[in-house]
Amino acid sequence: MSKVMIISGAGLSAQSGIRTFRDSDGLWEEYDVMQVCSTQGWERDRELVTNFYNARRQDLKDKLPNKAHQTLATLEQRFPGQIMHLTQNVDNLLERAGCREIIHLHGTLTDLRCEACGHVWDVGYEAQNEYDACPRCESSAVRHNVVMFGESAPQYRHIYEAVAQCELFVAIGTSGQVIDIVPIAKEFEHSVLINPKQEEYVTAFGSFEQKIDAFFEHFIQKKASEAADEMAAIMVQFLQR
Numbered sequence: 209m210s211k212v213m214i215i216s217g218a219g220l221s222a223q224s225g226i227r228t229f230r231d232s233d234g235l236w237e238e239y240d241v242m243q244v245c246s247t248q249g250w251e252r253d254r255e256l257v258t259n260f261y262n263a264r265r266q267d268l269k270d271k272l273p274n275k276a277h278q279t280l281a282t283l284e285q286r287f288p289g290q291i292m293h294l295t296q297n298v299d300n301l302l303e304r305a306g307c308r309e310i311i312h313l314h315g316t317l318t319d320l321r322c323e324a325c326g327h328v329w330d331v332g333y334e335a336q337n338e339y340d341a342c343p344r345c346e347s348s349a350v351r352h353n354v355v356m357f358g359e360s361a362p363q364y365r366h367i368y369e370a371v372a373q374c375e376l377f378v379a380i381g382t383s384g385q386v387i388d389i390v391p392i393a394k395e396f397e398h399s400v401l402i403n404p405k406q407e408e409y410v411t412a413f414g415s416f417e418q419k420i421d422a423f424f425e426h427f428i429q430k431k432a433s434e435a436a437d438e439m440a441a442i443m444v445q446f447l448q449r
């Protein structure tokens with residue numbers, strides 16, 4: 209049974225209106241990432257960081273899955289157990305589209321986590337406040353459930369599992385600056401890159417075209433939702449083998 213490994217990034221949800229950090233008019237123009245997304249920033253000003261994630265959670269409330277999310281959900285339902293989808297996104301748009309087997313590498317925005325016992329629970333789109341306590345141990349040491357710069361990402365272990373188990377690698381809407389997708393692509397005979405931009409990380413050595421030819425079997429230079437049908441055709445052909 210053929211299996212597909214997917215790594216998705218911010219570009220998957222961008223057309224749903226989820227603001228990215230790196231694009232023009234991105235969150236980095238409004239926030240210092242090290243103040244709101246790092247362990248140092250968390251220790252320095254917990255109220256600032258909490259307010260940042262509260263705003264991201266509230267912003268997510270009215271966003272809807274786009275065609276790419278829906279296509280991935282359809283593929284998962286059609287080929288159960290054959291798709292390992294690891295997303296860098298902390299939104300819940302894949303789940304809202306109907307996906308059920310998603311690994312969130314960097315955590316989940318709609319959950320809170322207890323720093324005392326590690327319990328994670330769903331809060332939907334509600335803001336975290338100073339009165340929140342862990343429903344398991346009643347500790348008030350509560351935080352967002354998103355991995356910050358400076359701390360480990362336990363779910364990364366699934367990257368190695370997916371590389372070992374899958375035969376096709378699909379990278380969707382990721383710049384490769386957090387998780388370097390080029391070394392992963394090297395492990396696969398068959399691979400697909402979906403991104404509207406010719407990202408600089410790919411051109412570090414040699415031209416973009418040379419890198420694509422060397423590491424990716426297919427390059428679909430489109431936004432994720434615009435590439436959905438082409439992506440699905442490649443995956444279906446592979447998964448039906």
